[in-house]
Amino acid sequence: MDKSATSARHAFALELIREAGDLALGYFRRRQSLTIRSKGVQDMASEADLNTEMLIKRRLAHTFPEDAFLGEETGRTALAPGQGLWVVDPIDGTQPFISGMSSWCVSIAFVLDEALKFGMVYAPARDELFAGGEGLPATLNGAPVERHPGRAITDGIVGVGYSPRVTPDQYLPIFGRLLRAGGMFYRDGSGALALCYVACGRLIGYIEAHLNSWDCLGALAVIHAAGLKTNDFFADDGLHVGNPLVVGNDEIYAALEKVYGASPPKRPL
Secondary structure, three states: OOHHHHHHHHHHHHHHHHHHHHHHHHHHHOHHHOOEEEEEOOEEEEHHHHHHHHHHHHHHHHHOOOOEEEEOOOEEOOOOOOOEEEEEEEEEOHHHHHOOOOOOEEEEEEEEOOEEEEEEEEEHHHOEEEEEEOOEEEEEOOEEOOOOOOOOHHHOEEEEOOOOOOOHHHHHHHHHHHHHOOOEEEOOOOHHHHHHHHHOOOOOEEEEEEEOHHHHHHHHHHHHHOOOEEOOOOHHHHHHHOEEEEEEOHHHHHHHHHHHOOOOOOOOO
């Protein structure tokens, strides 16, 4: 796939994510009428999640029928070597969404042969669109962003993700090490948004013991465009089974790797 084909996809996705965000925002404003179902402990979904993903999936299938798709709600299509892949979370932060909080977003990423080409995260209730990719700057609503200048975890706030896919016994030692190292934590229910906050300097770093690809790839493209360091999320079939994630500049990454305790997947990016 040449650069012009990737650029066409990027331009299309920037328009599509706003369209999808507007649809989701309409559901958010009438969330009391939604039918909520549980997919597991603290893992909720509604017709807002499904219908937003279906909008994205239909638009992509019509415009780029040669591409594959991986979505949180509808799963994956067949993926062949050399085929582009869209990775989508229609509403990251469904629990905040149904609880009436603004900390939720739509996430879209484009992957080619396990290389993250670009991604974007749109928080409609906050009117914030983060974007970035290979050869592209990290931006917020089209303006370049700058990462946090801190060099120690005591210089800022660390985003800490958690989900019931990880047991409390696995999570609590990480949390304890962060606090004992003088760190302060932040979590508002959306890993994608927290990662974007690292890219734009609101947070100093991020750590989580397990994320799925749709939870983070849109934001990881922004992280990489901002020049920040991460472990290799694609290692050990992370695209399909998920992985831990550690993010920061060189010094923060090293400190959070110690906080994590066991080494996350190697080959830092």
